[in-house]
Amino acid sequence: MGKTSKDKRDIYYRLAKEEGWRARSAFKLLQINEEHNIFKGVTRAVDLCAAPGSWSQVLTKNLRQNAQNVDDVKIVAVDLQAMAALPGVIQIQGDITKVSTANSIIQEFEGLKADLVVCDGAPDVTGLHDIDEYVQSQLLLAALNITTHVLKYGGVFVAKIFRGKDVSLLYSQLKQFFEHVTVSKPRSSRNSSIEAFVVCKNYQPPEGYIPNMVNPLLDHKYCDFNQFTGPNRVIVPFNACGDLSAYDSDTSYPLLLEGQTSYEYKEPVQSPINPPYKEILEKTRNIQIKNT
Amino acid sequence: MSVFTRTDVTAVKFYKNYVLAGIGSTVNLFHKTSTKLLQRLSGLYGQKIYGFVPSQYGDKIFVFGGKQFTVVSLSDPEQSNEGTDLLCRLFEPVVCDDWLHSAVWINKDVIALLTAHNVVQKWDIKAGTLTSQHASKDNSILYSGLLLKLEEDVLVMAGTVFSEVIIHKCGAERPLHHLKGHKGVIFSISCEPSRNIIVTTSDDRSVRIWGPDNEPTHPGTTVEYWKDTNIVCKHEVYGHLARVMRSCITNDLIISVGEDSAICYWDYEGKLLKKALTHQNGCIWSVDSDNTTLVTGGGDCGVILHPLTIATDYSYNEIIDVGVASPKKVIFTARKNLLVMDENVLVYYDFISKVKSTHKLNHDSTYKLLSISSCKQLIAIADMTGKLDVFLEKCKDDAFILNIIDTKLQLGKILSMHWAGNRHLVFCSDDGNVSVLASNNATVEIVARFVLPFCKERWLTASAIDSGSKYFVLGDRCGNIHIFVKEQKDPVKSFSKVHGRYGPTSINIVNNDIITTGRDGTIMYFTIQGDGIKRLSAKDLAFEWVEKFLDKDQNLVCGFQERVFVVYNIKDNCKVIETPCGGGHRSWDAVRYFEKVNEKYEECIKFVYLKDAAINITTFQLSKITSTNLVHGSHAKEINCLKALKLNDDAVYISGGEDTTLRISSVDAVNFKDEVAFKHLSSIRTLKTHAIDDNRFLIMSAGGRAQICIKDVQILKENGTIRVKSEELVDHFIRGTDKERKGNQTWRNCSIDFDPEMRIMDLDLLKYKDDFVIFAGCSDSHLRVFSYKNKSKKLELINESKYHNTCILKTKIITILNKTTLITCTTRGDVTMWDISDVINCNFEPFFSTKTNKSGINALATANLPENQLLVATGGDDNSIHIILLEIPDQDYLGSMIMLNSWQSSNFHSSQITGLCLVGNYMLSSSIDQRVTLLSWSVKERNIVCEFVSQTSTDVADVQGMDLLEFNGDSITVCVFGKGMEVINVPTNQE
Structure with a gap:
């Protein structure tokens, strides 16, 4: 495959490199904001499962204008993995299922709570949709659980979901904590992808709810099988976000975009730090495992 | 109501004489020896089955997947009435509040379950109630887990996202062991405490074998065993090219399966005994063994049985000495005996009596050509000057060969000699002169003379004659195939560059079909129709060097993949034999036969090859190495487009998918089976059909790399079996082939190509007089119109619209008011209508557009x-x-x-x-x-x-x-x- 093939195949991949984002997902958050205005007035934000850091990059760029003094804007990025440093972002390498992580976040905010929590985390997909969807929903619920510790009343929560067969269970769970739950698909997310984002506004936990991390938050289950199929499943409003004139992630564009006169190949902004396959690549560099 | 389901097979289990397979939410019961599907039972509600756990306390099997479980009972067929179901679900699925990873029967009514948050739940199956649960403190999500029943307790092995396995006794405060070392998520844990083995598989592509570092004093079913031993990683082994999904442990093997569709057979010391690829490049999701057979379930929807002898008893190898110091050629005869030739002698070796007979060859030049007839009874040997000997193998009684012809030909310098059938010898001498000889008593006479068209290397690599002795089909060294008739010197038809630069390796004529093989990894199919010969289709194989067929049905084909000898089953799309021998640039031969072994006729393949001047013989008993399909596999990835057709009583499915294949499959009462598979260069996004008559139609398929293919397909039913005959009409790249686009540039100095890599998202076709007009919606937002002319078999761009700004997802042609109208839909939710009733001349502007979605x-x-x-x-x-x-x-x-x-x-x-x-x-x-x-x-x-x-x-x-x-x-x-x-x-x- 030629060096430029990926640039041709995916317009946002290319634009991310050209605009200095660490991943194409940066555009997704920007487009969600265009539609939902989630950055408005936000000075304290948490980016969960932040690596490689493109959403933190978006937050730093967009939240600065919300305070007169730049130092009043606090962005905390949490991830299990190490992430290359970003100016203006406080990094916590920790597990989002631990109370200690929640406490360190609040500590960074000097006892105050966050206005916005975002989570673009995704598991290593196995290829079996139901497991992938389940693990993704657990990741989201773990994010929601830590969010209940750190988010102020009325705050906003944005997270990636997989719209699979049991996504309605997750919607009903989220509706218990937020007044408005919508599902959004940025134009930079492919039509063919099951990925979408829930935008949950006005955090209002159920009365008497005490945040608790000892037990994981489990997703709902179908109460009886009447709910498994039929018109009474919980389905939340959908909207496509991003300007209609924005680039379309399914469209193939030529390397010379409209209005451009030259094209230059750009290297990715940040390459992976420690992938699981690193060891085998090193070990098998000199010996070949062949399928014979 | 579901009629039939084919999807990822995520659970397989041997149970008594049966194999259980979880296909989607259904439990499928197969008989192990007859391989028949006995029953299909709904197991869970819209949830894949991930495990079967037979009870050690009776004929019950626990079935679980996702958050659900149920129990099925299996009745004894001896005691139950004919026609009654063997499997019976005892209760509606129960839904737990978390995902289940493992289950173990505690007693005949109680089962322990491990959830994805490391909680052990105990359920009373009879009452249907949760009786107790123990949550571990390590409650981050688990990707895998295993419960083990101890005498009094339950042992928990939890595979965490932190790349370690935590072992603890259920309910205990502190874990007993942390197995650390993997670099990725743990996908599976298997354990055989009686053999002191734990096997883990992971995202990091490794398989790890763990065990106590010294001989334990307590049995593996006791808490003391797990408390007192120190468990260490004994072997860290790599054999898979992708993630390793599951493993199982047998009496002497460890077997791992992975995303790379490989099964690796290891011994307990971590030595890789055998690696086999199966499930058509799909992921293997599930595996089980009963100590003689392995069963695997895959992402290609297949369920396959593999004999374990594949790892332990693959082949029988011997080196034989026939008294020839440096043999040059080896070949099998009709009686499966061996002929060995060196510079001076021909030795006939009888495998049964072990007797060898030597025939002296009096030739002037030491470079000799050897060819054996189709019946393998006639052996011709010639040198470059024209000295010819023909030997005949006796077909009855004592095995020996007779020299029946000994003559000198005057044909000039002979460059090649091949049998065409059993009567004709085809010689090629200088300047492309071809002479066909036939025997006349003890002499030979020339029956035909041809001249090969000019080419760089003007001699033959294969030849054949049709059953009516009308057509001679000859292949030259430049890869061209020529058809000659006796009376004419020049070919009546030539197909240029059919088989790459080494020429065809074999030409076979069966009835009216011509099948050729080549060293370009393909099999080509031609047909004799009336007075003409037509090229039909090509089949790409997974190995470069395709040499010849080993059976009369042209299903088993052999050749070489680099240094390895390969036998491939075309119908089942799988390799039957792989054995390293050093490669095809040596004298070798292979023969397939049946032999009585233990009162049973066994299919065998014998392979002979020369290596370091030794005659190596390898014999394979196919029942020991051949896998059997319980459910045939098909697409290994998503199906993007599918069309179902009804032909008389049979249903035929045409499907195209992400795995870049277009397949035609048939379904009879029990079996779904691919009849043919065609390859595209990239994913297939769309297909449309057009009926020509009852059983013949055109298929147009298109997708990635801007490729459009058109095929003429005929589905014939002969003696109850379906046969697909297809002719490839068009293989078109809108942007041109790589070669057309890049010319002879090497990758180093390749200039950047600014055109987008475009995909065809959908197409529809319109019959226009005798020809067709094709509308293609493309990902670069263009709507392209092509004409396809039946006569020239060419696709031509005739119109193009840039009306849309984004990717077109759907195109559909309808008729309203007797006018044909095209509808296009895009990624922006536009629905647009085009009048295409006069497609050639229209200015091609839509007349209506609206936005719906x-x-x-x-x-x-x-x-x-x-x-x-x-x-x-x-x-x-x-x-x-x-x-x-x-x-x-x-x-x-x-x-x-x-x-x-x-x-x-x-x-x-x-x-x-x-x-x-x-x-x-x-x-x-x-x-x-x-x-x-x-x-x-x-x-x-x-x-x-x-x-x-x-x-x-x-x-x-x-x-x-x-x-x-x-x-x-x-x-x-x-x-x-x-x-x-x-x-x-x-x-x-x-x-």
């Missing part, structure tokens, strides 16, 4: 209504179904449309809608949320009324669409496809 439209259906009205239904990425009612105001002029009414709902699906069907007054929708919804619709006074009727679920994940099979008033039958396929019957009258 908020984003991409993935499904489109239409219905014509009386009074110039049209109903258009769209389903999209935004979970919603839109129906618009359109009217053409002017009957005589298709220049505009008015939208009378619209209806929309996003209440029925929680994910992308990818399939829509309008049938009668019903509408069916399918979605990635794995639901199929039935709605009823009507138009009353220009208003659309649409109501929910019912909803059902499908086991097929990532649903890409739906094709209508049948509507009979009471029910609608559709085929839903995506990751697999399911035929669903939806009743329309709801009671």
